[in-house]
Amino acid sequence: MEGLTTTKAPFIEKAQAPGQRFIHQPYELYSEENHRAWASLYARIQDRWRRHATPKFLDGVAKLNLDPQRVPRIEEINRFLSPLTGFSAKPVSGYIPAFTFFDCLRNRDFPTTITIRDSSKLDYLPEPDMFHDVAGHVPMHTDKAFADTLVRFGEFALSAALVIQDLKDKELQQFRARSIVRALARFFWFTVEFGLMRSGTDIKVYGSGLLSSYGEISHSVESSEVQRYPMQLEWVVNQHFEIDHYQPLLFIVDSFDHLFAMIDELETWLKNGRLNNVAPGEPTVSDADVESFLTAKI
Numbered sequence: 001m002e003g004l005t006t007t008k009a010p011f012i013e014k015a016q017a018p019g020q021r022f023i024h025q026p027y028e029l030y031s032e033e034n035h036r037a038w039a040s041l042y043a044r045i046q047d048r049w050r051r052h053a054t055p056k057f058l059d060g061v062a063k064l065n066l067d068p069q070r071v072p073r074i075e076e077i078n079r080f081l082s083p084l085t086g087f088s089a090k091p092v093s094g095y096i097p098a099f100t101f102f103d104c105l106r107n108r109d110f111p112t113t114i115t116i117r118d119s120s121k122l123d124y125l126p127e128p129d130m131f132h133d134v135a136g137h138v139p140m141h142t143d144k145a146f147a148d149t150l151v152r153f154g155e156f157a158l159s160a161a162l163v164i165q166d167l168k169d170k171e172l173q174q175f176r177a178r179s180i181v182r183a184l185a186r187f188f189w190f191t192v193e194f195g196l197m198r199s200g201t202d203i204k205v206y207g208s209g210l211l212s213s214y215g216e217i218s219h220s221v222e223s224s225e226v227q228r229y230p231m232q233l234e235w236v237v238n239q240h241f242e243i244d245h246y247q248p249l250l251f252i253v254d255s256f257d258h259l260f261a262m263i264d265e266l267e268t269w270l271k272n273g274r275l276n277n278v279a280p281g282e283p284t285v286s287d288a289d290v291e292s293f294l295t296a297k298i
C-alpha cells in the first residue's frame, strides 16, 4: 500500500515535481496505518479540546461530523462546511507562496495538506499535516466571525501587493515586501496559529497550532513558563518566533470582532508605512514569498 504519510508519499512527490500545487485527495491511497494515526490523534485530544478549546471550536467540530476512526474525506467536510460560511478545504501538495495562500483565504478556500504524520511520531512534526489542517484549522472555519476574519487577512494581502507594486524602485520593492510579509506572518502566527481568547475569567484556545498539539494545548493555558499578554499590534509585528519548541509568549484577544478590528488597524499601518521596516528575525521570508507579492495579478 502506497500510503499518504507526511514526507513519504510518492503521490505528493509526483505532484510537486512539475510544480502542481492544487491537487485532489486520492482517498484510496491512505493506508491502514494512516487511518490508525488519525484515530489515535483524534481520540487522545478529545479531553484537552473539551477543557481548553474555545466553545466556537467545539461547535465547529460537532458541525463537521468528523470521523473519529478514519481519515476524513475533504469532499464530505466541505459538504458540511460550505453552507455555513462559504469556506472550503482545498487540497494542496505542500508549500504555497504567501500571496497565493492569503488570496485563497480571500476567496474562502483553505489550502489543506492531505498527508498525515507517521503513526510512530504523533507528537512532533515540523511540517503541517492533515491533523493540523483539518482537525486544528477547519472547525474554526464554521464560525462566521472567524471566517470573515480570514477573508480580511486575504484583503490585507491584496492591499499589501498594491502598496508594494506601486513602488518604482525594484530593490525597495524587495525590501518592503520582505518587511510587510514578515509583519503579516507574525500577526497570523500569534493569532490564527497560536492565539488565545479571553472567555470570562478563563483563557481559551482558538489558535490551530495549539488546537492540533496534544502537549502544547494544555501548556499554553496552564504553564507558568508561558507569558500571556493582551494583543498589542506594535509588539506582535516586531516579535520573532521559532517553530521548533513550545511557544514561550502568547497573545490574548477579546473576541473575533476584536481580531477583525486589529486587521483594519494593520492595514492602516501598512498604508502609513509603519510596516516598512519591522524588526528583523524569524520568520525568514523566502524569495518565492516576496516574488508572489511582486508578481500578483491585481
Ligand SMILES: [Fe+2]
Pocket: 128, 132, 133, 137, 193, 208, 209
Ligand atoms: Fe496552520
